[in-house]
Amino acid sequence: MNNKNITIRDYLYEAPGPKTKRYITIGTVLSLICVAWLIYVIIRLFYENGQLDAKYWSIFTRATTWRFFGKGLLGTLEVSLAAMLVTFSLGMIMMIGRINRNKVISTIATVFIELSRGIPTLLFIYFFFLAVPQFGLKLPAFWKITLPVAISAAGVTAETLRSGVNAVPKGQREAAISLGMRDHTVFLKIIFPQAFRIVIPGLISELVIVLKDTTFAYVVSYADLMQNARVMISNYDALLSVYLVVAVIYILINYGLNKLSVYLANRRKRLQAG
Amino acid sequence: MSISELLSQFGDKYLLALITTYKLTICSFGLALIIGVIITVMRISPITPxxxxxxxxxxxxxxxxxxxxxxxxVYALPYLNIVLSYYTCVLTATTLIPSAFCSEYLMSGMNTISPGQIEASRSIGMTFMQTIRNVVLPQAIRSSVLPLTNLMVSTMLTTAIASQVPLNPMELTGIVSYINTHAVGGIxxxxxxxxxxxxxxxxIGQVGNLIDRKVRILR
Structure with missing residues (x-):
């Protein structure tokens, strides 16, 4: 298939002439020098402060290190997936409330969506960490991080789901109603299955946000990747290298998820274009 | 504790916290826009590195x-002999992250411009910079109003990470944990x-909608 996604990068320039080619070559060389210099400066900075010493990096050659990271990563993934499930359920409820024809219900749902979208995750986390125990409710650390992260992502998820429902052609609903289906049957059997497929890429992007927010798990001392990194640092006295490696792990996971989301969105577009 | 009690005890701290959050948000957002534009220009430049x-x-x-x-x-850079103040660290973090998203939004704003427009501007003899200034940027900025509004909100939400370091004065999230550990502020x-x-x-959302309605390009 030839309708790959062309971006502005592909058509912004005409084929360069000899003069422009020369400019581009000069620019490439100059910028390469700049980049090389930048890398050199960073490496020198590490070297001069002794951060390239083997003792800081040799821990990453041990299997136990990675097993410990793996355990933390498992904790991160558990929280993320649980939070994603809760988010999805809450988002569904909010979305169904928002598209309800009853003005009162729809207003209430809109208020909840705005609240969830306009309040930082950390405030929710502190709420579950500091305020909820004051009511005598003792939650395990797992839920102290999962619930706030889920609540703070629910509003955006509701809006994502709503955009999916709106993207289903109107005729589908009309056809189903003229066949004699009831309102909720139309939604469950006709609208939602199509809407869900449309919003899968959006939901994956939402998972990235959830995963990022779970890094605050150390606030409630839940053993996720970040928390395990802190334990590791106090054991090995290798702060910089451990935090950098953990950051890279997070970046790679999120990068992969984003790529997957884009791939699914593009595949959908291709399939629709036929 | 009732609201009036809380406000009489911590009212001025709250005002300061609100101002700190606003200041962080506006500074970060402004810087993120500038860096975002620079990064975007680099991304569409013909120079590969x-x-x-x-x-x-x-x-x-x-x-x-x-x-x-x-x-x-905050904790790793001092090992490289780079010691920044807490405020600088927070400002850097809340600038770098939104700047990347800003560039993404500008890129997708530019991708809404059809190739025909670029070709047309070329065929009436515009130079590259003229095309960028008169054709690409105005449209990219106009169709980026709503994403940038959301970016400003998410920048504000990101500034809550400032509560993780002892920032003085505190911002809106930090003050909540402060009150809850120093008094029975409760809910x-x-x-x-x-x-x-x-x-x-x-x-912010309403203002963004207003601006968007004014400048939106109807296609």
Missing amino acids: LKVVADLYVQIFRNIPGASLLIVL TAFVISAFLYCGTAVI
């Missing part, structure tokens, strides 16, 4: 968790901060 570096920059900062970035800035302290955050978010 610049493209690669800018793409890498965007991928790093749109995928790194805010907590992770802040921790690296009221949360409600006030939540209301201030959410109110600001709604106002």
Whole structure:
């Protein structure tokens, strides 16, 4: 298939002439020098402060290190997936409330969506960490991080789901109603299955946000990747290298998820274009 | 504790916290816009090393968790003999992350421009910079109003990570944990901060909608 996604990068320039080619070559060389210099400066900075010493990096050659990271990563993934499930359920409820024809219900749902979208995750986390125990409710650390992260992502998820429902052609609903289906049957059997497929890429992007927010798990001392990194640092006295490696792990996971989301969105577009 | 009691005890601190959050948000957002534009120009330039570096920059900062970035800035950089104040660290973190998203939004704003327009501007003899200035940028900026509004809200929400370092004066999230550990503020302290955050978010959203309606390109 030839309708790959062309971006502005592909058509912004005409084929360069000899003069422009020369400019581009000069620019490439100059910028390469700049980049090389930048890398050199960073490496020198590490070297001069002794951060390239083997003792800081040799821990990453041990299997136990990675097993410990793996355990933390498992904790991160558990929280993320649980939070994603809760988010999805809450988002569904909010979305169904928002598209309800009853003005009162729809207003209430809109208020909840705005609240969830306009309040930082950390405030929710502190709420579950500091305020909820004051009511005598003792939650395990797992839920102290999962619930706030889920609540703070629910509003955006509701809006994502709503955009999916709106993207289903109107005729589908009309056809189903003229066949004699009831309102909720139309939604469950006709609208939602199509809407869900449309919003899968959006939901994956939402998972990235959830995963990022779970890094605050150390606030409630839940053993996720970040928390395990802190334990590791106090054991090995290798702060910089451990935090950098953990950051890279997070970046790679999120990068992969984003790529997957884009791939699914593009595949959908291709399939629709036929 | 009732709202009036709480406000009489911590009222001035709350005002200071609100101002700190606003200041952080506006500074970060402004800087993020500037850096975002520079990064975007690098990404669409024909010079490969610049493209690669800018793409890498965007991928790093749109995928790194805010907590992770802040921790690296605050606790890891001193090992490289770079000691920044807490405020600078927070400002850097809340600038770098939105700047990457800003560039992403500008890129997708530019991708809405059809190739025909670029070809047309070329065929009437516009230079490259003229095409960028008169055709690409106006449309890209206009169709980026709504994403940028959301970016401003999410920048504000990102500034909550400042509560993870001892910032003085505190911002809206930090003050809540401060009140809850120093007094029995209970749920009221949360409600006030939540209301201030959410109110600001709604106002930003409304202003963004207003601007968008004014400048939107009807296609």
